[in-house]
Amino acid sequence: MAREGGLKLLGLTVSPFVLRVRMALQLKGLGYEYIEQDLFTKGELLLVSNPVHKKVPVLIHDGKPVCESLAIVHYVDEVWAATGPSILPADPYERADARFWAAYADSKLLPAWVGIMWAPTEEERAEKVEDTLTAIGHLEEAFGKCSNGKAFFAGDSVGYLDLVLGSQLFWFEALQKMFGVVVIEEGKAPLLAAWVKRFGQTDTAKEVVPDVDTAVQYLKKLQSHRPGSTVAQLLS
Ligand SMILES: N[C@@H](CCC(=O)N[C@@H](CS)C(=O)NCC(=O)O)C(=O)O
Known part of the structure; x- marks a missing residue:
């Protein structure tokens, strides 16, 4: 992997973002310096780099x-347009559609499954499970439309929506392990269930997705800090 001069990523291993x-x-095959952040005690570099x-x-x-x-994924795709595969679709309509579903995945699906983890009662947890499954239902339809019968949202290879949803999958495994919730069930979302298996076999998934136990351990750590801690916002 070519190491791109002057490229640093401030991150958190368990963050889907x-x-x-x-x-x-x-x-894109870009090398970079990865700097893990402690979000319990934010460092100076994070505070000056993302002051808002x-x-x-x-x-x-x-x-x-x-x-x-x-915005970062768009930036990477544009700056390194000539390096590696395109991430966003080239066609303006498909691009707009992919952005629509990415916004949907982040604004509806993600808060719903995060809500499963923080629900104070079983009743509220059941509501969040319902919201999660509704969002998955819409994304199942989106997969059918975007993939056009091919292996990934983007067609024959991984692209934008594969990354947006694929980055959340290891948390779905953690939800199953901790709460017995199956987010993408073969009977209800067969296209996505088959996609999950294919996505897991890609180099992209194999090289960067953390182990599910890392997520489970992190969630336990977060739970011990609730309530009233800003740490509660870590996955919000
Ligand atoms: N919309 C943002 C969300 C990023 C986000 O919520 N990051 C969390 C970690 S998963 C964070 O840094 N939380 C720190 C805080 O809320 O103080 C994105 O897409 O980058």
């Missing part, structure tokens, strides 16, 4: 910070 950026850099949200990921390219995971 960070993971999608690592996946994008892997797809103070969140990871932040990609620092030649000293200039780029914040927000989707």
